[in-house]
Amino acid sequence: MINFLFTSFGLLSSLGLFVVGAVSALLFNKHDKLSNWLGNLSAIFGSLFALIFSGNILISKVPQTVVLISNSQLFNTTLRVDLLSAFFIFVVSLLGLLCSIYGLSYVKHYYSKYNLGVLGFFYNLFIASMILVVSASNMLSFLIVWEIMSLASYFLVIYEHRDEENIKAGFLYFIMTHIGTAFIILSFLLLYRETSSLDFEIIKNNLTNSSSLIQSIIFISALVGFGTKAGIIPFHIWLPKAHPAAPSHVSALMSGVMIKTGIYMLVRIAFDVLPTTPLWWGVLVLVAGAVSSLLGVLYALSEHDFKRLLAYHSIENIGIILLGMGSSLIFLSLGMKSLAVLGLLAALYHTINHAVFKALLFLGAGAVISKTHTRNIEDYGGLIKYMPRTAFFFLIGSMAISALPPFNGFASEWLTFQSMFGGVASLGSLTKLLFILAIGALAFTSGLAVMCFVKVFGATFLARPRSSHVKEASEVSILMQFSMAALSLIALTLGLLAGWLSNIFSGIAISLRNLNNFVPDISSTIQSINLNGTAAMSMPTVFVLMIVVTAVIGILIYIVSGKQKVTHNITWDCGTNLTPRMEITATGFSRSVITIFKGILRPTQQTGVEYRDANLRYFPKSSSIHFELKDIYSIFFYKPVQELFLRVSEKTKKIQSGNINFYIMYIFLVLIGLLLIFVM
């Protein structure tokens, strides 16, 4: 049976299961429980089959081609699953599997409130379209499934449609993703113009004659278009609004894999399709990565909406992936192929790592929100006593995203650092300075990310409850716990297997045309990664030693002071009454950083006082303070663009003067012009 799935039948059957699930969920939409189970079960099995199929391709390193409907030139729907596509299908299906298991129990709180058939329909369509996006071989079919993916996710974002905020978020997402699609169509049209073919395989081999200007325009518009989907600053404005609006398991999928489809196409275009890469492309991507990661984490620090904070962290991690990709492009343009493989390897490794720990964090957030019915971190506190297992899994997710050993985030950040160190060591002075600044950006980002997750975990789970919402909380159901536990275990395993995984990822990297079959300077075993001569790291050793040394110290301390008793009392309150207001709030925690970075974040503060007697103004009744941050990208990017558009529109409005004489003159002028053109 398993061998059956290894062939193209595996992918076809998984897609078929998604279609069946979508349709049947919609058919039975009057019965909540049935449509829930139909939709999510078929998603589970569809993802499982796709997982087995892509896993087999990754291990056996044999690409496959799957014909869906037809093979003709215009409407070609073959799926070409080479190593890169197989890797992304693996990520999509892994997350699809675990989020669907979570969803089985999570969507119960939509029973008799919203239509579960619609949810099942769009959810299955969403996962299926993502699998198709990363394996489409033809530009036209790619655009079709890309649009299906965007529409399905749009409907999922506005699923809870009675909330006005969600509708607005969905609208912004709709506009931004179509602006991105416009740029993608531009770059595809240029590719077609150069090679008069729609197939990626044929385009790859025919681009050598095109001018570097056209290639640059293709790259830039692809960067803008796919960057909008991936969430690169400044095209990310939809991300912090749309991801919190969707149901939590859908947010996990959107944040974990949908934005990675943008990364997939960027890698495909830069490393596979376009033949030569000038230096400034890599510099552009590196700078975009550094800016995205720093600004992403700074805005995340100032948020206290639980899911919006996690969405900003997605932007930060996309920045880290772009740092790896940008350094890889720079090395590629300078001919240093070994370091280029290292950079791309780090970017791909971080892709799967981020997918896993971001999904874990979103699922944990969904669990907390479903029990406390509020998204505001300031209302949480002390949840570790009410939801101990969720807290433990969220702790693992926090440690993973803060790049702390022995989890997976550290392994990919180590590799990203190593590729940038290689850049500093071997380049001329201007690029060296650029790399030093990028290393500084990554170092500051990872430090600020640790701070942000101390704040989130501390304010949510530790200390005393800050509001009455917490008192109703209890542990979530077994299925939701199972998904979170599985993701935590996968996060740990991906970290421990860093050596083996880096071999697989270098295999994926060298399968791309520009890095073709170049054997890199990395020798890794299960135990350690070894960048020949310069660096080595062994995650299993770190993990084992951490556990062993902690155990030994625990035993020694017990021998010395085991007889001492532990009593329980109230927290030291300096002798006054202990109130919930004594704990630090999430706003207070991050206030220092916001003040330090006030040049970038532009915080504003408004105080208001209400007096008992408005005329006398002696005794205040209540006072309030309103903290806000100005978005720097809207000041420097969107507002000028808006102003420009408005000004140009004002000027062109003058054509419509309302005076019929002017319109007759226009007809007359056009007539004269056409006569002149056709006579001359």
Add this chain to the structure above:
Amino acid sequence: MNLFTKIFSTPKVLVGVEKILDTNDVSIVGKEIEKKVKKLFNGSLAIRVVTAGSTNACEQELVALGNSFYDVERFGVHVVASPRHADMLIVTGPVSRNMIQGLVHTYEAMPEPKIVVAVGDDAISGGVFKGSYAVMDGANNVVPVNYQIPGDPPSPMTILKSLLSILTDMDVKKSQNK
């Protein structure tokens, strides 16, 4: 250069141990501290000072303990920032009503084994404020006190002698007034 050579020399103004032990005596009140607790704190004692409505005269003398003349730190005694870190609670002042809760919380926040010392006549029996409506007439009425150091305020020499005799195995008289 003198500034750096002084790192290697002992200050000449320091009061020697013999002179300290030659002065007034201290009296025990309440439970006697066990020998092994004394042994525990002999090399290292952490003190938390609570001023419960005091006139700050005793505080001045306690602060003087840390200067280069008396230098209590050479005996391993130091003042800490939190009652959780402390071994000894020093109470000064006649314990005004507003400070009852603070004093009790501080006492309960300290881990066992702990010693409570009432420094100054105010803390022992209310001193000049005895009988007032605003005070509790001594720390003994609020927390269980182990030692008393009389004086208004006691000189740093007295406090130092008392601290050392609390810690070491010296003969201390049992007091009549409990």
Add this chain to the structure above:
Amino acid sequence: MISIFAWIIQILLIPVFSPLFVGVTRKIKAKFQNRQGASIFQPYRDLWKLFHKDEVVSHDASWIFRFSPYIILALTVMVGGSIPLISLATKNNLLGDFLVLIYILAVGTFFLALSGMDTGGGFGGFGSSREMTVAALTEGGLICSLLTLVIASHTTNLFGMVNFGLGLPLQYLPAILLAFFSFCISLLAETARFPFDNPATHLELTMIHEAMILEHSGKGLAMMEWAAANKFLIFLSLAANLFFPFGIAVNLSLSSLLVATVVLVVKILLLCFGVAILESFTAKFRFFRLPDLLFTSFVISAIAIGLIF
């Protein structure tokens, strides 16, 4: 057999001697204040006493508060066993990478900050906030100052850097001195010394590290203080051995080990002396001036890297 013995000695060196150097620093500070001060073995007595006291734990604390002292102490012992101390014979390729060691110490900071927030008291909360702000901004300067040595020695392994330094590369001397200065700023930040933090303060205005351990008592407090002393000694020995590595033994012969021990102790005493002078003659900086100092450290190391060609 000899190497196992050497490993055990190496792991025990930092935990056993770290309270001594904390005591030395306090003694020098006391002498500058014209006092005699506690003996240099006082921290050992403090630790012994704390291990024999009971603990009081808040009702609001969770398992993170109870377990973080063990985790933090274990991590500092683990890092202490992996850095070059007196001999290069204990080098390893598995744990000797400088990024791995910095991030392992970051795990300790993570749990320290969480345990500060765990009890829900005012001190722990703001202590965690300040500590994480300083730690987040120190990362850049710390990584970039060690990056200077990485670029010069073409390896990220600490033992490789020491090996490179033993060859007395005088052409890199300006870069190494600038990187040393930047590393010292990061050292003061990470070990909670002046001008970042006052380790002997009672005022919450000036507390960072002390605020987070305010709620610990008994053996938890002993482990936290010991871990802080370990971290201090780890950073001092890194500063001594990475930037000025002459004197370190290359093998396990007894004579070279003795020479290496003496040289290391002298170097660390000089650094303790420097820290004590800094603490006696300057005031602690206002909190919002600290990021300027940390960004300066980053810029200085960037200049140092630029000087290597």
